[in-house]
Amino acid sequence: MSLDPNLKSQLAQFMGLLENPVTFQLSLGDCENSKQLKDFVTEIAEMSDKISIVEEALPLTPSLAINRANNEKSGIVFAGVPMGHEFESFVLALLQVGGRAPKISDEQVKRIQSIDREIHFETIVSLSCHNCPEVVQSFNIMSVLNPNISHTMIEGGTFQSLVEERGIMAVPTVFSNGEDLASGRLNLDQILDMVAGPRGAEDFGNIEPFDVLIIGGGPAGAASAVYAARKGVRTGLIADEFGGQVTDTLGIENIIGILYTEGPKFMGHVKTHVESYGVEIIDRVMVDHMETEDGIAVYLNNGAKIETKTLIIATGARWKMLGIPGEVELRNKGVAYCTHCDGPLFKGKTVAVIGGGNSGVEAAIDLAGMVKEVIVLEFMPELKADDVLQDRLRSLPNVKIVTNAQTTEISGTGKVNGITYVNRETGETVSEAIEGCFIQVGLVPNTEWVGDEVEKNPQGEILVDKYGATNIEGVYAAGDCTDVAFKQIMIASGSGATAALGAFQYLIRQ
């Protein structure tokens, strides 16, 4: 296997950034994957005289430890060939072990260095998973900065028996000293909250009141922040996770002026834009409730209180739950949401997709290329997806479509092994053997925390006027958490801009 010439020329530029010698410790066997890893590593080592190679066994074979000079351990191991989405993780690890400081805040460095017990993390990934690199890169940074921490990325395709043994049905899945720690997307701060303990109210004690405070770090919140900050008012943004739903989106083709982008990349640019205006971003905290009687204040889930003259609620939406047995219990054990991430784990298996709208049909089309059979279950008498998607779905030989199907249970012990639905026409109960179930039944607004004083429709969406104003003076809302007719990135951004201008107009009239 030889590296793509484009990749190689990009890599050549990075090699000049290595400050210290690095040793690649290779653990190889006779298999094809070992040969691929050896070719990959040899080609890279030839690009810099700072890199040397030693062959010495590691717990998993084939694998590669990126160590310091004289094979001094850094704690970072890649088991399998770090290509696909993990190539970037490999390059960053190489640079960081080679002396380049990771780009994280001083506070994050302090939290990492405060971990005083030995922990070995393992992250199981697939090379097509766009949520995996952030997790791998976070644990690698922790390993570089703290000798108590070590981390092995395990490429599931190379270590299929390990994946089967541990019953892994979602990536990334993280183990801490051999115990299940977490599955799904995680950023460094969320990992630190789990490993080093959450930040308390005292960490938020000195925050001055804001002119405009935004809750939500999706496109709506981010657009509000840029528009408000450009007016020169003190602007803050609180988000459980900056990026919102867009971070779950792989390909985006409908942001005007951008032919194609990917969710995490796009929201990375958006964050840089927000930060460039000096907006105070308070990330990885949840707002628990708000009060509007004596000025506007929001309370975080750690008890901290933050005051503001105006508030913009842009808390978006989340996947809707079906409320059936098995849905929660078997999450990440066969119950999944992201086909791009978890689809490859169901290669050769039968899976169900619940929901025949656009997202369900798109998921089924995507899965049909990877799995043995897809069963699409739609509650209504016909699919709701656009005709073009339905035509594509019906043209696929390994897809079965069942309409009028009310799913009643996802079954399995430890992992999914079946699904049961009632045929709403005949009343017949049908059970099918499946190994995976992708739920695609729409979204619900994240507005429960807002309370009843802010008017909402029966779906829980906040009612706003043409300025983005709610019924409460000084409180605005934007994006998917409102009753806006369509839920899209451009629409959320536009409504965020409207709400910020509305809030500014309100401020100058006070």
Ligand SMILES: Cc1cc2nc3c(=O)[nH]c(=O)nc-3n(C[C@H](O)[C@H](O)[C@H](O)COP(=O)(O)OP(=O)(O)OC[C@H]3O[C@@H](n4cnc5c(N)ncnc54)[C@H](O)[C@@H]3O)c2cc1C
């Ligand atoms: C899989 C998928 C694919 C999609 N593809 C496309 C596409 O191709 N094109 C397109 O235009 N649209 C697409 N969409 C829709 C688009 O992503 C949404 O319309 C858009 O993200 C809505 O933006 P928002 O800012 O209103 O909310 P969100 O993106 O949902 O962001 C909400 C923010 O609020 C934060 N938050 C929520 N509750 C709290 C709380 N209590 N305290 C603190 N923070 C909180 C969240 O962490 C997040 O930062 C897709 C959606 C999904 C799920």
